[in-house]
Amino acid sequence: MLFPESRLALELIAGETPVWTEGYDIDAARAQARATAAAEPREDVAEVSDVDADGVPARLYTPVGAGESVVVHVHGGGFVFNDVEVHDARARRLANLSGQRVLSVDYRRPPEHRFPAAVDDVAAAAGWAQRTLDGRLLAHGDSAGGNLALVDALRHPGRYAALVLIYPFLDPTAGFESYRTHADGFDPREGAWYWDQYATPADHTDPDLAPLLSDRLGTLPPTLVVTAEHDPLRDEGEVLARRVAEAGVELVACRYQGQLHGFWRHPRVFPAAETLMGQVAAFVRQHG
Numbered sequence: 011m012l013f014p015e016s017r018l019a020l021e022l023i024a025g026e027t028p029v030w031t032e033g034y035d036i037d038a039a040r041a042q043a044r045a046t047a048a049a050e051p052r053e054d055v056a057e058v059s060d061v062d063a064d065g066v067p068a069r070l071y072t073p074v075g076a077g078e079s080v081v082v083h084v085h086g087g088g089f090v091f092n093d094v095e096v097h098d099a100r101a102r103r104l105a106n107l108s109g110q111r112v113l114s115v116d117y118r119r120p121p122e123h124r125f126p127a128a129v130d131d132v133a134a135a136a137g138w139a140q141r142t143l144d145g146r147l148l149a150h151g152d153s154a155g156g157n158l159a160l161v162d163a164l165r166h167p168g169r170y171a172a173l174v175l176i177y178p179f180l181d182p183t184a185g186f187e188s189y190r191t192h193a194d195g196f197d198p199r200e201g202a203w204y205w206d207q208y209a210t211p212a213d214h215t216d217p218d219l220a221p222l223l224s225d226r227l228g229t230l231p232p233t234l235v236v237t238a239e240h241d242p243l244r245d246e247g248e249v250l251a252r253r254v255a256e257a258g259v260e261l262v263a264c265r266y267q268g269q270l271h272g273f274w275r276h277p278r279v280f281p282a283a284e285t286l287m288g289q290v291a292a293f294v295r296q297h298g
Contacts (some may be wrong), residue, residue: 012194012240013268015280020195020270029088030203036090036121043087043096050278052099053106063135067116069094070143071105078145079110079171079298082136084162086153086275088179088204089128090119100275100287104150107291110298112150113139117158125209129218132162136169148294152176152274153243154204160221160230160250167229172297174234174290176274177243178250179204180222182214186245193242196271201242222250228257234293235263236286241271262293 057072081104085097094114105112117131140147149170151159156178163173182205189198209219217224233254237247251263266282277283
């Protein structure tokens with residue numbers, strides 16, 4: 011069942027214009043997301059610097075007493091929305107709580123830059139980190155960012171010491187039952203719109219787009235997969251977890267009851283967001 015904070019969140023977004031509406035203004039929505047994020051509280055980090063990661067803009071967060079590992083953070087937003095500014099508060103929190111450096115990747119977004127631009131940018135930024143930042147690499151992504159982090163790990167076996175996927179966006183066919191039973195606040199038409207902006211139907215069988223089709227799942231490092239109960243992406247994330255575990259990978263999977271897609275990024279609304287951040291930070295420390 012939906013927890014009270016999830017019911018309240020659904021009430022608050024009920025009047026928003028759906029992305030699939032004809033003439034939807036992507037630029038205005040991006041600007042609004044940045045403005046909203048800029049007004050949110052954020053904690054200090056010892057050092058924050060914008061870097062050029064082999065041509066890919068990125069932001070490096072170094073907390074006090076930073077360990078040797080680097081978490082490559084890949085933001086969500088349906089491939090289309092969000093950036094390092096929108097995810098700044100969460101990246102800061104992850105760096106401070108985990109005690110590790112965090113590299114937040116500002117990959118190119120569709121519809122201006124379609125598949126595989128985002129995948130290639132994550133690969134380039136992670137390769138830069140691997141060459142220039144001492145220490146082990148871990149990857150972390152939420153939603154569409156989970157797709158991109160997973161794809162990069164599959165493309166480059168052995169690159170990451172661990173992988174964290176928060177409600178990853180994996181199936182362009184929307185073929186799982188949760189799209190029909192648990193799509194609270196995330197209409198399947200929204201998911202379809204995101205895939206349409208990102209790629210063509212001909213790409214839907216490419217494992218670099220649809221990583222559930224990959225034959226390399228057994229090459230993944232220790233992996234944490236998190237799903238939300240009331241999320242159309244729930245089933246595909248949990249199918250991924252089962253397949254990865256069956257392939258012999260060290261796998262931790264959990265479902266956050268009563269939660270909606272996107273809850274991790276909004277700790278002021280969802281109390282479970284900070285609990286999840288603590289879980290992720292502990293997993294990072296364990297494997298970093």
